Amino acid sequence: MISTQRSLSGSLQSPRSPSTQPYLSVSVTDPVKLGNGVQAYISYRVITKTNLPEYQGQEKIVIRRYSDFVWLRDRLSEKYKGIFIPPLPEKSAVEKFRFSAEFIEMRRQALDIFVNRIASHPELQQSEDLRTFLQEDEETMDRSRSQETGIFKKKPADFMQIFKDVQSKVSDVVLGKEKPVEESTPEYEKLKHYIFELEEHLAEAQKQAFRLVKRHRELGQSLSDFGKAVKLLGACEGKSLGKAFSDLGTKSEALSMKLQNEAHNLLMNFEEPLKDYVRAVQSIKVTMADRANAFRQQCELAETTRLKEINLDKLMLMRSDKAGEAEYEYKELKAESEEATRRFETIVRLMNEEIVRFQDQKTSDMGLAFHEFAKGQAKLANDIADAWRSLLPKLEACSTDT
Amino acid sequence: MMGPENHHPFEDSHVFASREEMENLNLDDNDDHNNHSGRSQINSYAEDYRSAMSSISDLHHPLSSSPSLAPSVVVTRSDDSNSNNNDNNNQNNHSDPLLSPPSPINSPKAPPFSDTSYLDPPSYADIIFSPSNGRSPSPSASSTSEYIKITVADPQKEQEMTNSLVPGSNTYVTYLITTRSNMPEFGVSESSVRRRFKDVVTLADRLADSYRGFFIPPRPDKNVVESQVMQKQEFVEQRRTALEKYLCRLAAHPVIRKSEELRVFLQVQGRLPLAPTTDVASRMLDGAVKLPRQLFGEAAAGAVQVHEVVQPAKGGRDLLRIFKELKQSVANDWGGVRPAIVEEDKEFLDRKEKMQDLEQQLSNASQQAEALVKAQQDIGETMGELGLAFVKLTKFETEEAVYNSQRIRSADYRHVATAAVKASRLYRESNAQTVKHLDTLHEYLGLMLAVHSAFSDRSSALLTVQTLVSEISSLHSKAEKLEAASSKIFGGDRSRIRKLEEARETIRVTEDAKSCAIREYERIKENNRNELERLDQERHDDFLTMLKGFVVNQVGYAEKISNVWAKVAEETSGYAKENP
Numbered sequence: 007m008i009s010t011q012r013s014l015s016g017s018l019q020s021p022r023s024p025s026t027q028p029y030l031s032v033s034v035t036d037p038v039k040l041g042n043g044v045q046a047y048i049s050y051r052v053i054t055k056t057n058l059p060e061y062q063g064q065e066k067i068v069i070r071r072y073s074d075f076v077w078l079r080d081r082l083s084e085k086y087k088g089i090f091i092p093p094l095p096e097k098s099a100v101e102k103f104r105f106s107a108e109f110i111e112m113r114r115q116a117l118d119i120f121v122n123r124i125a126s127h128p129e130l131q132q133s134e135d136l137r138t139f140l141q142e143d144e145e146t147m148d149r150s151r152s153q154e155t156g157i158f159k160k161k162p163a164d165f166m167q168i169f170k171d172v173q174s175k176v177s178d179v180v181l182g183k184e185k186p187v188e189e190s191t192p193e194y195e196k197l198k199h200y201i202f203e204l205e206e207h208l209a210e211a212q213k214q215a216f217r218l219v220k221r222h223r224e225l226g227q228s229l230s231d232f233g234k235a236v237k238l239l240g241a242c243e244g245k246s247l248g249k250a251f252s253d254l255g256t257k258s259e260a261l262s263m264k265l266q267n268e269a270h271n272l273l274m275n276f277e278e279p280l281k282d283y284v285r286a287v288q289s290i291k292v293t294m295a296d297r298a299n300a301f302r303q304q305c306e307l308a309e310t311t312r313l314k315e316i317n318l319d320k321l322m323l324m325r326s327d328k329a330g331e332a333e334y335e336y337k338e339l340k341a342e343s344e345e346a347t348r349r350f351e352t353i354v355r356l357m358n359e360e361i362v363r364f365q366d367q368k369t370s371d372m373g374l375a376f377h378e379f380a381k382g383q384a385k386l387a388n389d390i391a392d393a394w395r396s397l398l399p400k401l402e403a404c405s406t407d408t
Numbered sequence: 409m410m411g412p413e414n415h416h417p418f419e420d421s422h423v424f425a426s427r428e429e430m431e432n433l434n435l436d437d438n439d440d441h442n443n444h445s446g447r448s449q450i451n452s453y454a455e456d457y458r459s460a461m462s463s464i465s466d467l468h469h470p471l472s473s474s475p476s477l478a479p480s481v482v483v484t485r486s487d488d489s490n491s492n493n494n495d496n497n498n499q500n501n502h503s504d505p506l507l508s509p510p511s512p513i514n515s516p517k518a519p520p521f522s523d524t525s526y527l528d529p530p531s532y533a534d535i536i537f538s539p540s541n542g543r544s545p546s547p548s549a550s551s552t553s554e555y556i557k558i559t560v561a562d563p564q565k566e567q568e569m570t571n572s573l574v575p576g577s578n579t580y581v582t583y584l585i586t587t588r589s590n591m592p593e594f595g596v597s598e599s600s601v602r603r604r605f606k607d608v609v610t611l612a613d614r615l616a617d618s619y620r621g622f623f624i625p626p627r628p629d630k631n632v633v634e635s636q637v638m639q640k641q642e643f644v645e646q647r648r649t650a651l652e653k654y655l656c657r658l659a660a661h662p663v664i665r666k667s668e669e670l671r672v673f674l675q676v677q678g679r680l681p682l683a684p685t686t687d688v689a690s691r692m693l694d695g696a697v698k699l700p701r702q703l704f705g706e707a708a709a710g711a712v713q714v715h716e717v718v719q720p721a722k723g724g725r726d727l728l729r730i731f732k733e734l735k736q737s738v739a740n741d742w743g744g745v746r747p748a749i750v751e752e753d754k755e756f757l758d759r760k761e762k763m764q765d766l767e768q769q770l771s772n773a774s775q776q777a778e779a780l781v782k783a784q785q786d787i788g789e790t791m792g793e794l795g796l797a798f799v800k801l802t803k804f805e806t807e808e809a810v811y812n813s814q815r816i817r818s819a820d821y822r823h824v825a826t827a828a829v830k831a832s833r834l835y836r837e838s839n840a841q842t843v844k845h846l847d848t849l850h851e852y853l854g855l856m857l858a859v860h861s862a863f864s865d866r867s868s869a870l871l872t873v874q875t876l877v878s879e880i881s882s883l884h885s886k887a888e889k890l891e892a893a894s895s896k897i898f899g900g901d902r903s904r905i906r907k908l909e910e911a912r913e914t915i916r917v918t919e920d921a922k923s924c925a926i927r928e929y930e931r932i933k934e935n936n937r938n939e940l941e942r943l944d945q946e947r948h949d950d951f952l953t954m955l956k957g958f959v960v961n962q963v964g965y966a967e968k969i970s971n972v973w974a975k976v977a978e979e980t981s982g983y984a985k986e987n988p
Contacts, residue, residue, distance in 0.1 A: 229783075238773070247952060254955060
């Protein structure tokens with residue numbers, strides 16, 4: 007029910023003149039089960055339509071699987087720190103449901119939304135990894151993906167950074183500076199507090215929404231059972247009363263179907279958007295962690311650079327031989343420190359933009375979800391009223407026979 | 409009290425209530441229901457039923473002045489309990505809005521639902537039915553204006569005066585039973601007595617003896633184990649309700665309501681004598697007293713006394729008779745000689761089979777009805793919890809709002825929260841009614857016990873007749889043998905002649921007993937027949953009322969719920985996708 011093309015802020019779409027206006031639209035369709043036994047998986051057709059010059063041709067179709075999407079998400083998370091990377095649907099599911107039609111459909115829908123959000127994000131849409139994902143043939147994709155697997159997805163430079171982080175932590179502990187360096191502007195504090203509490207509230211709402219789906223299914227089941235029982239009871243009674251029971255039972259069974267349908271509708275169009283919201287908030291938390299890291303690195307490098315400078319001045323005063331080397335190291339460190347500062351500031355800038363976009367996006371996402379929810383519930387209740395109402399003339403007729 | 413519009417006091421207060429109020433009210437309701445969700449996990453469906461019933465009595469039903477389980481039940485249909493209704497039923501002046509076709513049935517249907525339009529004020533949403541609208545929980549009395557109104561209240565602990573072996577060990581509970589009646593048999597128009605549960609057991613047993621063949625409403629269980637498991641207060645309250653229901657059902661029975669046994673129970677002051685105990689020890693004692701006479705004494709004494717024939721053989725007093733009847737029933741079962749009188753009434757056998765079938769389906773339907781009620785309750789609860797979650801979100805977003813989009817979203821949350829809370833209340837109210845309507849199934853299932861009893865009265869009466877018949881035939885052959893023997897001896901043998909005369913006397917007595925037994929059997933058959941007809945008629949009416957009540961209730965509340973959500977759909981229509 008959710009369209010595959012989302013009109014988001016900064017979207018490239020325009021139905022009017024596809025040839026002049028740049029557009030990039032993607033759809034994830036056609037899930038197919040491949041492979042056998044434990045290694046079985048679902049593959050999806052990813053169809054890209056675009057007129058962007060970076061892309062090969064107007065339309066391209068590739069086959070992708072869930073882990074390809076994960077690859078894309080991870081690559082983007084690496085390169086675009088500060089941007090809220092659109093969330094992916096959860097990895098694992100209980101084995102029993104992994105291939106159930108409902109689960110597959112939910113996942114397909116979520117993956118479709120994922121790719122489209124990337125495609126309509128002003129920065130992310132320019133990513134080379136996105137182009138790889140959308141265009142490369144399956145073998146190239148497989149190769150790229152397997153290069154990334156393994157616990158150590160980090161590049162050598164990152165190793166050094168981790169090592170340095172550990173070192174500085176140790177020295178902090180040794181020096182008694184145990185408390186990690188943290189950003190503490192009041193605005194950012196407020197944002198952090200907001201995000202963390204928001205996740206809790208949303209998780210609760212999503213939990214209740216999921217329960218509501220279950221309740222609909224249960225009510226549907228009991229209406230079905232009740233209908234059957236009533237029909238059997240009607241068979242014991244005679245004539246018009248028996249017929250009345252029979253009709254009631256039939257209606258009850260018919261309503262059972264409507265309830266099952268509404269349960270499905272609720273799941274796809276109300277519960278899933280809520281879950282999506284929760285995932286989005288979790289993605290923000292990842293960005294916050296990135297920001298915290300960047301902040302710490304910036305602080306540490308600034309501190310190390312300062313110490314290096316002091317040392318250099320000392321050496322120069324002493325006219326030491328080591329001064330030259332020290333000056334070289336100092337210059338390098340200074341560059342790194344400035345780089346770290348730039349990285350941090352980029353994240354801050356991006357986050358500020360992203361938050362606005364996020365809030366807008368969520369208001370319209372939720373608004374739509376609520377609309378669908380209310381529509382579905384109203385229609386269900388109306389159908390229920392209609393079904394039962396139709397019985398009344400017959401019941402009236404019954405009481406006129408003795 | 410209220411206008412005929414679709415105004416619900418709780419709903420109104422919530423449209424304009426502050427979020428805090430809404431939240432607090434939600435929390436209260438949640439607490440109420442949290443207590444019951446644990447209980448309703450229990451397996452036995454009686455437990456579910458009870459929990460459903462008790463969750464209703466906790467509900468502040470805004471539309472009736474008394475708690476939903478009205479303690480007093482007016483029995484006749486003409487004297488409807490409209491006085492209990494403070495609802496906005498715009499048919500208030502009719503005794504039974506279902507029997508006199510109300511106009512809403514003919515009013516135009518609500519327009520077909522469309523995406524953004526409001527539903528017009530629907531037909532049934534205006535009518536909210538409370539349980540006693542034209543529906544009496546038990547079969548109604550005749551169309552006269554006689555009535556009996558019985559209430560059971562004020563449980564008190566009392567001490568057993570005798571039996572002071574262990575002081576204070578024998579306490580029991582008495583209940584105040586108040587009867588109001590204009591029936592001539594009762595004399596005074598109002599009386600109050602104190603009775604304990606054992607008195608009720610006695611009453612039930614006496615009625616069973618006096619009214620063989622009738623469908624006597626079954627009395628509440630003794631519940632020995634339960635009384636130890638449950639809290640004393642809960643148990644007493646449950647028992648009080650059950651006793652009231654039982655007595656009202658008795659009062660509703662056209663024949664039993666006039667019984668002396670019932671009148672004595674309801675009116676005679678002071679302690680009632682308990683029936684002779686039926687425990688094994690005393691049974692044995694009774695039997696042991698009689699047995700020597702039966703086995704060794706005069707032959708005539710061994711014959712069933714005429715007056716006893718109108719009672720089934722009971723433990724202790726009628727050991728010999730029990731043996732004889734057992735022998736007869738075995739003979740019946742194993743074939744051999746077909747007894748002279750059998751259950752030939754084909755029609756009866758058909759009805760009996762139908763009753764068995766009915767009982768099975770009633771049991772099934774009753775269970776499924778319980779499950780349905782539970783499912784409806786659950787969905788209402790979850791909807792309420794969802795509403796609460798959104799109330800919290802509304803509050804949160806408003807407090808933390810930095811961007812305008814947040815304020816807009818907060819307003820959207822509030823719309824959903826309000827609707828979910830309203831819908832939750834509507835589900836619960838609807839369910840409270842559904843429970844009462846579907847209760848009819850449960851009632852009639854209980855009545856099947858009475859039917860069983862009545863049918864077994866018939867078979868035991870038949871057995872008595874059969875036993876007497878075969879006894880007579882064996883007495884005849886004994887007499888013949890005696891005759892044959894004494895005719896061989898010229899002049900006769902004194903003792904043999906005497907024995908022959910005794911034998912003939914025994915035959916006469918037994919023949920009398922047989923006639924009596926046959927009359928009794930016929931009487932019971934007649935009772936069965938009448939009661940079956942009455943049951944069929946009343947069941948038809950009560951089931952019809954149940955169906956109508958159930959359906960009208962469902963329609964009314966579904967329409968209201970639909971309205972609630974249509975409003976939200978309207979409020980959020982701006983978000984609707986351009987391409988559907």
